[in-house]
Amino acid sequence: MENKIGIIANEIQKNIALQCENCEISKAEKLNYMMRISAHFNYVLKRHEQGKLQIPSEIIQQLYPIASLLNRNLEYSQIESNLYSVKKLLKDCVAELGNELQIATDGCKSALRPNDSVIRYCQAITSYKEVEWLADKKNTDAFINRGMKTNGHSPIDLMIQQTNQIFEQNQLIPRPIEQFRNLYPQIEFDSFTEQAQQIKNDYNSNVKNRIELEERQKNDEGPYLRITSPNSGKQLEISNLIKFNAATNPNFWKASELSIKLFSREPNSKMPHPLFAQARFKTSSGKEVDIPIGTISMKSMREHNLKPGITLERGKIEFFCGISNSVIDVLKQQTLEYVESVRDSTPEKEKLQLAAAIHDISHTEENKNYSGLKKAGVAFAIFPLVVIGQLDQLQFTQMRVLGTQFNQFADTYFAGEKIPIKFENGINPRDPTKTARWVMVDGKKLGTIDATSPHLLAGYEAVATITSPITTSVIVSSLKNPDNKLQIDNVDKYAFESRQWQGEQANITLVVGQINPRKTPTVFAKIDNQVLGVVNKKSVDFLQEKLTDVGKSIQGFTFYGTLKNARASYADIVIDPNSVKFAKSNKNVCTVLFFETPVDSALQQKTEQVMSNMLKRAVERAVELGYETVQFVDISTNPDNSLVSLGTIETLAAEHKNINVDFIGSASVEDAIGLMKQPSDIVIGIKSAQTIEMIDFLASQGIAIAAYIPQSEGFDRRNLSMPKKTVEVAKSNAREER
Known part of the structure; x- marks a missing residue:
């Protein structure tokens, strides 16, 4: 007999979660929520009237008044009163379910069994909304590969939302x-x-x-058979025999050979097999019938290229016991x-x-x-x-940093100096939707760590020896026109192989070493009759075009230029393991990024008011969460748009004595993201055609953001675990002041 304990307990949990929902949803949502419940109760009553659902009269009496509210205009006080009635109804259902739960629990020592009709009408009443965490709590992906699903306002929903926020910030990501x-x-x-x-x-x-046996035990329950082709000798395993009708026939288990045909089936979580076998049997009257006997095992699927329609005639079969825990x-x-x-x-x-x-x-x-x-x-x-x-000492000390030619040390040649470095997370320059581990020197970007190199966690600091590779190319800039540049390659193979060029000036003579009308000529660059290297082919093409215009030849062409090593594309670093430390981040600082944008003059006053309310709420929220400091960073495209907000922040700093309110300046979006260290950090601003791209980008980084939409007086919220506790107050305040 089916055990109903879990079913009843889950329904009680769902019921209580929905009771909390009635109390905690925002004012703006309550009318639509009430209409949704009313429409659902009409459906429940209709099923009752059709005889499909048995509901006690005392519950029916509570359903009718709420069902009659559908499509009526209600005052706020009426909505509150009726939501209270819904809550009372739900409580009465819990009382009934409590009795059934006790009966189910006592099932092993009593002949009484839970009343299915009570369970059904309680489930029908609460089915106007699903509570996502109830189903997701047993999902193996929850808090392993992702957070847990949540869609409500119950205490458990709020705990899940906070846990999700922390999980996303600290999720362990597989690394090569x-x-x-x-x-x-x-x-x-x-x-x-x-x-x-x-x-x-x-x-x-x-x-x-x-692992294979464990997988087979999970997917292939009970005994299985192995059938061997009389022609090819190939063997197929047919599993899950006890789940098919043939298993009820004693003659099936006595058979020594069978003729089978394969058919496709719809896989499911309990039986993921895409094929099953059907065998031909004779009835007592001598008539031949085709009966499904089992699924084709995943092992056989991997070993053979099996497809629906394949037949095997008069194959010899052997039966085997299923895979037990002892095996x-x-x-x-x-x-x-x-x-x-x-x-x-x-x-x-x-x-x-x-x-x-x-x-x-x-x-x-x-x-x-x-x-x-x-x-x-x-x-x-x-x-x-x-x-x-x-593991007593850090062993992963050697790393390669890529992209150095594009960053703030592009023109620096490192020759093994010991320099303090720090590791930070930032936007991946090769894929802006992902993050990368950056190496910082004096607060400036050196480059990102190569994917195959060890990665220290963001926030770690160390002293490292940094070495740039020996350059193989030199860039020569004309003194007359610095924009005219030539690249000289293979300098490591000629007279100046060990020389590092850091802006020295020299007289360069070009000598053509190979003349072939079908190929670009090989052109050598010389200094004082010594070969510096080979002029890059693109530079040769560029120079030929310039010289042809003035009627000159490359051969023997001489010019005075500035020589500088080509920028290194990477640097190798070796960390002193004794210098590694994790910088203590200031856990008492909450960061709020904000942005503004011009809006229509008719919407300007309201927009400024809402923005001020959001800034105020951000400070109040930081106080509630126990921060000592809240720091604001302006990421507006044009900081001149933020004058009103800056005034609000200045006022807030003067008003609040229980928290430090700081404005630390303007920053690019990328740099500002690096300041966001806490799970509760947030971005607030105004949504418009000019800011939508920034909003989408911030959201793609998993950052919590709330943007006011002046045209609709609504909000675009992304990645917010508790939206009503961040900017909902700002919206409510704006309406009260309107």
Whole structure:
């Protein structure tokens, strides 16, 4: 008999959540919410009148007054009164459900069973709104790959919303295993590589077999059969036999051969198999009938290219018991025994080197299509103490920083200087919808860390040796016209290979080394008759065009120019592990970004008032959350639009003695995002055609934002966990003052 405890308990939770909804929804939402409930109660009563739903008279008497409100204009006091009536009705349903829950709980010691009609009418009454977290709380993705779904105002909804906010800020994101490869930087292990590869293969094979059996146990319940083709000898496994009608026929289990045909089916969570088998049987009257016997196992699907319509005539069959927990336990034990045998047979002095070898091959890219995201815990499983010992000190100290030629140190050549650095999160220059880990020097951007290099967490500081690569190109700028530049390549192969050019001036002579009318000539650049390098082909084309216009030839052309190394595209950094520290972020500072934009003069006064209210609410919210300081940053495209807001902030700073209110200036959107450290930080502003792109960008970064829409007097809210606690007050205040 079905256990109803969970069904009743879930309905009680849903009921109480909806009771909270009646009290907590905003004024603006209450009328539509009331009409929605009224329409639903009309539907419930109609089902009752049709005899499809049994409802006690005392509940019916409470449903009729609310159902009669549909499409009526109600005063606010009437809405409040009727929402209170809905809450009372819901409470009465909880009382009934409480009795049924007790009966269900006592089911093992009593003949009484829950009254299904009570459960059905209580579920019907509350079905005007779904409570998302009730279904999502058992979803394995919740708080693993994403936050939990929520769509209400109950205490649990509010807790989930706050937890979601923290989860999104601190979510663990898978990183390529190559980033963790150099855990043993000083250990020589080449002689152990072959042994390590064998250990890795054996261990992974054991684990893979166990996982496959666990998956089969989950998807293929009960006994299965194996059918062998008399022609090809290929074997198919047919599973879930006990879930199909053929299992009820004793003769099915006695059969030694069957003829089958494959058909497609709609996979579901309980049986994800896309194919099932149908076999031909004879009835007692001798008539042949086709009966489904089971699903084609996922193992057979992987091994053979199976499609609907395939037939197998007179195949020999064998029946096998299903996969039990004891079989899986045996495989687990075998893996443990293998791990212990490797550990015990390895001399103590070799364990570190073997662990290093296993770790290295486990953290190496396997092929060009490999994403880099996998688990690689073989070394830890076999030598846990050795691996833990490596974590006493930071081992991941060598990194490569990319994009240095585009950032604020583009013209700086680093020659191994020790410099304080800091790691920060910022917009990925290659994909603006994603973040990247930036290396900062003196508050300026050096570049982003290469995807295959180790990544220290944002906020960490250290002293690092920074080295730019030896340049292979030099840029020569004409003294007469600095915009005319030539690029000289391969300078590392000629007379000035070790020279670093930092703006020196020299006389450059061009010499054509190869003349082929079908190809661009090879042109050498010389200084004092010594070869500097080869002129870049694009520079040759550019120069030929210029010289042709004035009737000159490249051969022997001489000019005076300034030489500077071409900008390095990357830099290598080596961190001093003893210098690493995590900067203490000021947990008591709340950051609010704001932006304004010109609006129609008819809407100007109202817009300014709403913006002021939002700024006030931002300060009040920071006080409620216990911050000592709230800092405002102007990200308006034109800061001149923000004069009224700046005046409001100045007034707020004077009025509030319980919190510091600071305006720290204007900033670009990208730089301002870097100041947002707390889950409760927010962006507020005015939505218009000029700001919509910025709003979309901020929202794509997962940042909480509330933007007032002057034309509709509404709000565009994105990523807000508790919208009514951020800007709803501002909207309400604006209406009261209107």
